[in-house]
Amino acid sequence: MTYHPATGPIGAEGRYWDALIEGRLELPRCASCGTWHWPAVWRCGACGSWDHEWVEQPIEGSVFTYTRTHHGFGGTEAFAKPFSTLVVALRTVPIRLVGVLDPDDAALKIGAPVTGAIGRTRFGDADVPALRWRLA
Ligand SMILES: [Zn+2]
Numbered sequence: 001m002t003y004h005p006a007t008g009p010i011g012a013e014g015r016y017w018d019a020l021i022e023g024r025l026e027l028p029r030c031a032s033c034g035t036w037h038w039p040a041v042w043r044c045g046a047c048g049s050w051d052h053e054w055v056e057q058p059i060e061g062s063v064f065t066y067t068r069t070h071h072g073f074g075g076t077e078a079f080a081k082p083f084s085t086l087v088v089a090l091r092t093v094p095i096r097l098v099g100v101l102d103p104d105d106a107a108l109k110i111g112a113p114v115t116g117a118i119g120r121t122r123f124g125d126a127d128v129p130a131l132r133w134r135l136a
Pocket of ligand 1: 030031032033034035044045046047048049
């Protein structure tokens with residue numbers, strides 16, 4: 001995924017970032033064969049089509065895996081330590097997305113159901129749209 005702090009969304013996934021900024025999660029599906037793609041691609045690897053449709057999805061799923069960070073590093077200044085970064089398997093499509101658990105929760109475990117919201121992450125001088133997860 002690419003989001004340039006100065007110019008905003010770029011690349012095949014530009015629509016993803018535009019939708020997040022507008023408050024929606026949208027993901028791409030091949031308009032010809034129906035294959036979901038993430039990260040976004042210009043051309044479907046399954047059938048060769050260049051046509052994709054972006055479909056709004058509920059921001060919910062289950063924890064596929066996670067890591068808890070106890071010590072800060074560049075780009076994590078905005079998060080209280082420790083914080084947990086999740087890879088979430090979405091409930092409605094075969095795609096996994098990354099985001100921070102907010103608030104952090106000691107009950108976090110693999111397989112736990114989560115719901116998400118669209119927040120902002122301070123990165124350098126820019127606010128970047130980002131998924132925030134919460135245990136359901
Ligand atoms: Zn296809």
